[in-house]
Amino acid sequence: MGVPKFFRWLTERFPQINVRISEGRRKTDYVDNFYLDMNGIIHQCTHGDEIGPGEDLSEDQMVERIFAYTERLIKIARPRKVLYLAIDGVAPRAKMNQQRSRRYRVPREMKQQALRDLANQKARRGRHREESVNGQRVDEDEVLGPPPSPPPFDSNCITPGTAFLQNLGERYKRWIEEKMATDPDWMDGPTVIFSGADVPGEGEHKIMDYIREHRRNSTDPAETRHCMYGLDADLIMLGMITHEKHFSLLRERQKFQRGRFAPRGRGGRGRGRGRGRRDEPEPPRGIVNLDNQVQAQADDADFVFLELELLRQCLSGTMRPELAAEELGFEWEVERAVDDFVFLCMLVGNDFLPGLPHLDVADGALNTMMRTYTDMLPGLGGFITDKSQVHMPRFEAFMRTLSSNEAYLVSKKQLRDAEDRQKVADASPGEYKRRYYLQKLGIHPNDRQGRTSVVLSYLEGLSWCLAYYHEGCCSWNWYFPDFYAPLATDLVDLDSYEISLELGEPFPPLAQLLSVLPPQSAALVPSPYQELMLSVTSPIHDAFPVDFVLDANGKRAEWEAIALLPFIDEVRLLAAVSAPSVTSRLTESELARNVRQYDSYFEPQGQAGAA
Numbered sequence: 152m153g154v155p156k157f158f159r160w161l162t163e164r165f166p167q168i169n170v171r172i173s174e175g176r177r178k179t180d181y182v183d184n185f186y187l188d189m190n191g192i193i194h195q196c197t198h199g200d201e202i203g204p205g206e207d208l209s210e211d212q213m214v215e216r217i218f219a220y221t222e223r224l225i226k227i228a229r230p231r232k233v234l235y236l237a238i239d240g241v242a243p244r245a246k247m248n249q250q251r252s253r254r255y256r257v258p259r260e261m262k263q264q265a266l267r268d269l270a271n272q273k274a275r276r277g278r279h280r281e282e283s284v285n286g287q288r289v290d291e292d293e294v295l296g297p298p299p300s301p302p303p304f305d306s307n308c309i310t311p312g313t314a315f316l317q318n319l320g321e322r323y324k325r326w327i328e329e330k331m332a333t334d335p336d337w338m339d340g341p342t343v344i345f346s347g348a349d350v351p352g353e354g355e356h357k358i359m360d361y362i363r364e365h366r367r368n369s370t371d372p373a374e375t376r377h378c379m380y381g382l383d384a385d386l387i388m389l390g391m392i393t394h395e396k397h398f399s400l401l402r403e404r405q406k407f408q409r410g411r412f413a414p415r416g417r418g419g420r421g422r423g424r425g426r427g428r429r430d431e432p433e434p435p436r437g438i439v440n441l442d443n444q445v446q447a448q449a450d451d452a453d454f455v456f457l458e459l460e461l462l463r464q465c466l467s468g469t470m471r472p473e474l475a476a477e478e479l480g481f482e483w484e485v486e487r488a489v490d491d492f493v494f495l496c497m498l499v500g501n502d503f504l505p506g507l508p509h510l511d512v513a514d515g516a517l518n519t520m521m522r523t524y525t526d527m528l529p530g531l532g533g534f535i536t537d538k539s540q541v542h543m544p545r546f547e548a549f550m551r552t553l554s555s556n557e558a559y560l561v562s563k564k565q566l567r568d569a570e571d572r573q574k575v576a577d578a579s580p581g582e583y584k585r586r587y588y589l590q591k592l593g594i595h596p597n598d599r600q601g602r603t604s605v606v607l608s609y610l611e612g613l614s615w616c617l618a619y620y621h622e623g624c625c626s627w628n629w630y631f632p633d634f635y636a637p638l639a640t641d642l643v644d645l646d647s648y649e650i651s652l653e654l655g656e657p658f659p660p661l662a663q664l665l666s667v668l669p670p671q672s673a674a675l676v677p678s679p680y681q682e683l684m685l686s687v688t689s690p691i692h693d694a695f696p697v698d699f700v701l702d703a704n705g706k707r708a709e710w711e712a713i714a715l716l717p718f719i720d721e722v723r724l725l726a727a728v729s730a731p732s733v734t735s736r737l738t739e740s741e742l743a744r745n746v747r748q749y750d751s752y753f754e755p756q757g758q759a760g761a762a
Contacts, residue, residue: 156512157384157496167466171456181376182399185230185341185513188354188381189238189437190309193222193319198304208304214319216325228378228401229455230341235361237354238320241311241657242631244354244721245503245615252714255309255699260673274479281389298636307672311348312377312664317744320347327753329719338756349748351657355381359389360623366395378456385502385732387491390459391466392620394486400457447520463489472525479529487534490621494536495520497616498697500601504612505636505713509589521552539618543645554639555729558583561638564705584638590703591635605637614650628655628721634702634713661745666719670695677741679733691727694719 162169196216197208208216225234242250280431291353308315330337337343346357358379366372376397379386468487472479488673499516500506510516527717528534531545562575562583567574578586588594594601618625629652658666665680674679675723683689694717703710 157517158382158387160512161387161462164469165462168458168465170458170460171710174326178234182228182230182378183376184233184235184362184378185225185228186235186358186361186377186379187221187384188358188379188386189221189236190354191380191382192224192304193217193238196220198682210318217569218323218411219318222246224380224401227334228265228380230378232341232375233344233365234341235344235346235358236323237310238348239354239355240348240350241351241660241663241741242353243503243619243626244628245440245612245619245626247658247666248630249502250310250761251716251719254310255669255716256666256710257307258303258669258686259698264303291641302671303676305672307668308675310664310667310675310743311658312676312744313348314740314744316348316742317367320345320349323347324751325590329752340755342755343753344750345753346750347748349660349746350750351747355383355386355389356619357621359393359518359620362395363623363626368622374636385461387457388496389620391463391489392493396460398459399456400459403453404455409428410440421465422638425618462611465492469523469591470525470528472528474529481533484534487537488537491524491535492521493620494541494617495524497613500636501616502621504609504631504633505618507636507639508564509557511640514560520553523549536617539614541613541617541622543648545647549640551644557639557737561587567705568703580651584640587635587638592633597622601640602637606641607634607650608632609637609642610645610648610653611650615652618652622655626655628653632718632719635704646653657747658725659728659745660747661741663726666724670697677737679736680728683727683733689727691720691723693717694724698736 197213221236251342298349302359311546313718324347327343327345331343332338344361346352350357352360362377365375369375370393373396375395377390377393377395378401379390379397380401381698382402386400390400463485467485470488470492471483496517497504498507498520499512510520527549531548533542533543533545535542535549558580562578564581565586566572566575575586585596588596588598588602592601592605594605611629612631615626615629659664661677661680665676667682668684670684673684684695686692696716700715701709702715703712704708706712
């Protein structure tokens with residue numbers, strides 16, 4: 152979906168859901184359980200906006216920044232009972248294809264940036280020579296800029312199975328133990344749970360598994376106040392469908408937020424003055440005290456709380472038809488409406504499934520879907536989803552109406568991509584379908600079985616996503632086997648499809664690492680794995696292209712383009728890494744990186760804890 156698009160849509164439609172700290176959100180309120188999806192922090196503190204131009208950090212400096220940012224967030228949220236820190240571990244196969252796409256883009260982006268830097272340096276050198284000829288004295292170092300910087304940080308090391316994340320996990324545990332032993336706020340604070348990269352599962356979904364377990368075991372789960380930190384749009388969806396009464400998201404302010412949330416200073420990340428917390432009463436026990444008032448003012452300016460219960464009420468109120476209960480024909484339920492909204496958002500695409508070709512957030516797809524939903528709901532006779540189950544006849548009826556403008560929108564995208572635009576413009580009304588299936592999916596217009604196969608995979612994907620959001624991973628090895636979804640007008644006879652998903656098990660960490668990294672990041676995998684990736688005699692050499700094609704697919708920005716990479720053949724890859732010639736050459740430390748671990752619990756000295 153793209154986080155900026157979705158969060159911007161939410162903020163502009165429901166500005167009241169964001170409350171800045173300086174406006175009093177935490178003066179009388181508190182948090183019981185605070186969850187941190189750590190990967191955003193790790194990226195930010197190693198190569199993100201927190202790093203100054205030309206600043207070259209050692210690994211120790213990066214780790215210290217990660218710890219400092221973590222503590223800063225903890226001091227904002229002030230959890231009383233549980234602090235859960237989760238780093239992404241091995242992901243389901245459905246996510247690995249998206250991870251592969253992202254990581255393959257990194258070397259390309261680094262190369263493009265290097266070329267831009269070289270061009271800028273040449274331009275400065277040319278201006279310097281011209282000014283020297285004209286008799287002007289110019290400081291050459293100032294004109295030409297600093298000498299070439301060392302090789303940039305390879306952000307692909309932030310992947311389960313790398314030595315970087317293994318070391319970070321061990322240092323995190325030592326840091327937590329030290330805080331528990333020396334910091335009074337931690338000694339009398341919450342139970343701390345650390346889930347490292349060696350624990351399978353995406354960070355936010357490990358958090359969701361914990362929340363579901365907490366709800367099953369708690370004597371009064373409705374009164375628990377939850378807060379989660381992270382920027383992914385997934386966190387908004389996941390938080391909403393917990394239907395917890397008290398749930399908020401802590402997140403940095405985004406630069407597009409206007410009015411009272413307008414960015415301050417350069418790049419929207421300025422540290423403008425806030426009102427602070429001078430009049431704040433003594434907060435409850437736990438991790439509470441800020442280092443100083445300047446930090447409080449910076450936090451006031453930089454962070455907002457997104458209130459999920461308020462968002463649920465706003466969304467459901469917008470989606471509800473203006474009819475009395477007897478006219479609607481069934482009982483209106485806020486929770487069911489919110490679950491339907493999350494399901495509808497899957498249709499525009501997420502990390503696991505491509506969006507339907509005629510739906511795009513930037514083109515108003517979410518607004519269109521919500522209007523269509525509200526108009527159609529009385530005639531549907533009920534909600535489209537029930538937790539992880541889809542009512543196929545209702546979904547099919549909804550899609551029949553929603554796809555009425557498919558021909559126009561898909562043809563428009565094809566026109567944008569076409570080399571011969573006139574040929575596309577002059578095509579017959581139904582030509583877009585033939586062109587789409589032939590060009591995007593390689594399916595002949597008369598191949599009905601091919602279209603049926605794509606529709607089945609897409610329905611499996613929707614079922615997989617719903618189960619993943621509501622219950623946890625229902626299949627570690629399922630994935631959508633194409634880059635493109637079927638056309639919405641082909642989502643017919645849906646009740647005739649049989650959907651079956653097998654649980655399977657996660658990839659070994661080093662196998663996933665090999666699966667998602669490009670050849671340019673080969674130094675991050677063990678030496679025997681490097682040979683599998685780089686040697687032309689490797690049985691899986693074809694899985695690691697040096698370059699790849701990007702398909703704009705009607706999008707304007709390059710980051711939205713589709714990376715046409717070969718899909719990993721799981722059977723061949725696992726056989727290759729399991730060969731004795733490979734496993735026998737792994738070092739002790741590399742073998743340790745390939746072991747599945749479990750969450751670590753740290754109980755404070757001042758209380759028994761409440762996990």
